[in-house]
Amino acid sequence: MFKFEDVTLVELPNKVLREKSKEVSLPLSKEDDNLIQKMIFHVDNSQEENTKFRPAVGVAAIQYGIPKKIFYILIKDNENNVIFKDALINPKMIGHSEHKMAISEGEGCLSVNENYPDQEGYVPRYARVVMEAYSYYEKKIKKYDVSGYTAIVFQHEYDHLQGKLFIDHINKESPWKEPKNTTLL
Numbered sequence: 001m002f003k004f005e006d007v008t009l010v011e012l013p014n015k016v017l018r019e020k021s022k023e024v025s026l027p028l029s030k031e032d033d034n035l036i037q038k039m040i041f042h043v044d045n046s047q048e049e050n051t052k053f054r055p056a057v058g059v060a061a062i063q064y065g066i067p068k069k070i071f072y073i074l075i076k077d078n079e080n081n082v083i084f085k086d087a088l089i090n091p092k093m094i095g096h097s098e099h100k101m102a103i104s105e106g107e108g109c110l111s112v113n114e115n116y117p118d119q120e121g122y123v124p125r126y127a128r129v130v131m132e133a134y135s136y137y138e139k140k141i142k143k144y145d146v147s148g149y150t151a152i153v154f155q156h157e158y159d160h161l162q163g164k165l166f167i168d169h170i171n172k173e174s175p176w177k178e179p180k181n182t183t184l185l
């Protein structure tokens with residue numbers, strides 16, 4: 001259905017990545033449904049062995065230059081079992097833990113080229129978040145209560161909808177100084 005060439009990513013310093021995304025009207029239009037199908041193709045394919053894509057666990061619509069409140073996440077474990085798979089439409093964060101977590105090797109982003117400066121460092125995130133969104137697969141508004149790595153990915157993608165990027169959370173002076181009240185994953 002889709003091909004590698006159909007996916008065009010926007011990278012820094014493109015300013016569109018700093019825009020706030022807009023609410024999506026429901027039920028989904030054909031256009032928005034097609035956009036989500038493309039996001040699913042892109043991320044799913046990026047986890048296949050012979051992919052041409054940079055590996056990803058999630059993508060937000062703004063990363064194609066489309067400022068709509070949509071992100072898609074696919075997380076699998078080491079045995080290839082699906083841990084999480086859904087596209088969230090109009091997500092809202094309705095709760096979070098006090099405690100934080102950070103991935104020990106830092107984060108990466110399809111919109112931040114691997115050669116982009118100052119992207120190394122801890123990215124503190126809430127250890128658990130609750131979001132409410134319209135589920136692409138269940139076709140209804142539902143609550144997502146997630147923790148650990150999944151919660152980190154949720155927050156990374158949610159940030160995109162606010163025009164934020166993971167590099168904004170890195171301590172500029174000492175990027176690898178362990179942040180307070182934060183467990184390293």
Ligand SMILES: [Zn+2]
Nearest residue numbers: 108109110111
């Ligand atoms: Zn990203």
